[in-house]
Every structure is written in C-alpha cells, then in structure tokens.
Amino acid sequence: xxxxRWIPRSSLLGFQNEVDRLMDSVFGTEPETADECLICxxxxxxxxxxxxxxxxxxxxxxxxxxxxxxxxxxxxxxxEKKAGKKSDSDKYHLSERVYGKFRRNFxxxxxxxxxxxxxxxxxxxxxxxxxxxxEALPKQIEIKVK
Amino acid sequence: xxxxxxxxxxxxxxxxxxxxxxxxFFNPTEEEETFLAAFSPAVDIEERDKDYLxxxxxxxxxxxxxxxxxxxxxxxxxGEKKQEKKTDKNNxxxxxxxxxxxxxxxxxxxxxxxxxxxxxFKDGVLNVTxxxxxxSISKSIDIKVK
Numbered sequence: 001x002x003x004x005r006w007i008p009r010s011s012l013l014g015f016q017n018e019v020d021r022l023m024d025s026v027f028g029t030e031p032e033t034a035d036e037c038l039i040c041x042x043x044x045x046x047x048x049x050x051x052x053x054x055x056x057x058x059x060x061x062x063x064x065x066x067x068x069x070x071x072x073x074x075x076x077x078x079x080e081k082k083a084g085k086k087s088d089s090d091k092y093h094l095s096e097r098v099y100g101k102f103r104r105n106f107x108x109x110x111x112x113x114x115x116x117x118x119x120x121x122x123x124x125x126x127x128x129x130x131x132x133x134x135e136a137l138p139k140q141i142e143i144k145v146k
Numbered sequence: 147x148x149x150x151x152x153x154x155x156x157x158x159x160x161x162x163x164x165x166x167x168x169x170x171f172f173n174p175t176e177e178e179e180t181f182l183a184a185f186s187p188a189v190d191i192e193e194r195d196k197d198y199l200x201x202x203x204x205x206x207x208x209x210x211x212x213x214x215x216x217x218x219x220x221x222x223x224x225g226e227k228k229q230e231k232k233t234d235k236n237n238x239x240x241x242x243x244x245x246x247x248x249x250x251x252x253x254x255x256x257x258x259x260x261x262x263x264x265x266x267f268k269d270g271v272l273n274v275t276x277x278x279x280x281x282s283i284s285k286s287i288d289i290k291v292k
Binding site (some may be wrong): 042043044045046047048052055057058059060061090091092093094095096097098121123124125 | 188189190191192193194198201203204205206207208209237238239240241242243244267269270271
C-alpha cells in the first residue's frame with residue numbers, strides 16, 4: 001500500500017452529477033458512487049451528423065480489463081487499472097498515478113443504434129463510436145420544380 | 147472555443163510546498179512552477195536495484211509531441227496534447243479532458259547514467275528507464291571470518 005495523491009474528484013463529480021440531473025441532458029451521467037470510481041476517467045463526447053464519439057482517458061490499461069455494455073439505454077464503461085508488477089524491494093520516490101476500479105455510466109439518446117457501437121483503444125484513449133439510427137439522420141428533401 | 151473543465155490548480159502549489167519540505171531526489175524544481183502548463187501529468191518514480199523507472203500518464207498524446215531532455219542534471223518531460231477535430235461542425239456534449247501544454251522536471255541523482263536513458267511510449271504511458279551507474283550499484287561483499 002503506497003501513499004497516493006488525493007484528487008478532489010468526489011466533490012467535483014458530485015457537483016457535476018447534480019448539474020447533469022438539473023439539466024437532464026442527453027448523455028447525462030448516472031450517479032457513480034465513490035467506491036465504484038477510484039479513478040474516474042475524463043470523458044469527451046462529440047456529436048457528428050451520423051454518430052457520437054466518446055473518448056475515455058485510460059492510460060496504461062489492459063484492453064481486456066475494460067468492459068463496455070449497454071442495458072436499458074445506459075452505456076457503462078467499467079474496468080480496472082492494475083499496477084504493474086512490483087517487487088517488495090522497490091522504493092517509490094513519487095507515486096501520483098492512481099490504480100483501481102472505475103466505472104462511468106451515460107444515458108444514451110433514444111436515437112442511437114446500440115447494436116453497432118464500435119470501440120478502439122489508441123494511445124491510452126478508449127474511443128467509442130455510437131452511430132445514430134438511420135431514422136434519426138437529417139433528411140434532405142429535394143423539391144422538384146415542375 | 148469549447149467550455150472546459152476547471153481544475154483546482156492550487157493543489158499543485160500545495161504539492162510543491164510539500165515536496166520542498168522533503169527535499170528529496172527527483173524533487174520537482176522551481177522551473178516547473180513558473181511554467182504555465184495546462185495540466186500536470188501524473189508520474190510515478192520507482193527505484194529498482196539497477197535503475198529508476200519514471201512513468202508518466204499521457205493519454206491521447208502523439209509520440210512525436212512528447213519532448214524529453216536533460217540539462218544540468220534536470221530531466222524535463224514536456225509537450226503538447228492536441229485536440230483532434232474532425233470537422234468544425236461538431237457539437238460537444240461533454241468536455242472533461244484537458245488539452246494544451248505540459249511540463250514536468252525532475253532532478254536526477256548524481257549516480258544516474260544519463261548517457262543510457264531510454265524511453266518508450268505505450269498505451270498512453272511514457273516509460274523512462276534511467277540506469278544507475280555501475281559504481282553505485284550496491285555490491286555485496288563477503289567478509290571471511292578468520
């Protein structure tokens with residue numbers, strides 16, 4: 001057990017969740033309890049015409065230690081960041097990185113195609129592509145001039 | 147210009163105060179404090195028998211955007227985390243990730259073998275191996291009892 005950096009996440013996250021609830025926005029988060037989220041990854045969510053892109057910062061994680069699932073329109077990304085092997089003789093001069101379990105939940109909009117979500121892990125970032133359903137795409141109607 | 151998360155920077159100042167109190171090896175230096183960094187990557191420094199392992203969490207950064215140099219026994223890791231944009235037409239639902247420049251400096255111990263430092267970047271984590279000079283590696287000497 002090493003002494004690790006304290007991150008004022010819990011109070012900030014709590015506040016963020018409150019704000020999300022107030023706004024009741026698309027991609028609002030479901031509350032995460034402190035024990036589920038020792039290391040809450042930072043997330044960016046972008047919307048494009050045909051899909052949403054979600055980026056989770058997960059440096060130094062093993063791909064097989066991450067699970068992604070969708071249930072009742074709630075997208076859950078969870079897993080565990082494991083510390084590398086350490087011998088007892090090792091001595092820490094600095095220990096700022098935080099290891100442990102994480103979990104983040106997002107409520108998906110009704111208009112997405114949950115069957116075709118794609119994920120890739122590049123340079124410590126998990127990128128999820130969530131396509132929109134064809135019905136939800138903006139339609140262009142051509143007006144014929146007779 | 148997207149609205150980005152506010153980070154309580156004051157914590158950094160506190161950490162530096164704390165580091166100064168201990169005045170240990172790998173102590174962050176004054177230079178770090180004066181540098182206007184957007185964020186400060188989390189770093190672990192592990193001492194092993196024959197080397198030091200410095201690991202820095204840099205998710206979503208391109209290898210070519212990371213710079214490392216040693217000057218006057220000071221190891222500096224710096225660079226820039228660039229925000230990728232596919233189009234200008236995107237719409238952000240959430241922006242928790244922090245982009246911009248970063249820099250961290252560490253004073254190397256005298257017995258670090260500066261000529262043979264190696265680094266690799268994998269899964270968003272920069273791993274820097276700093277070997278110890280041979281003379282400094284503890285030798286076990288058997289003393290014969292006559």
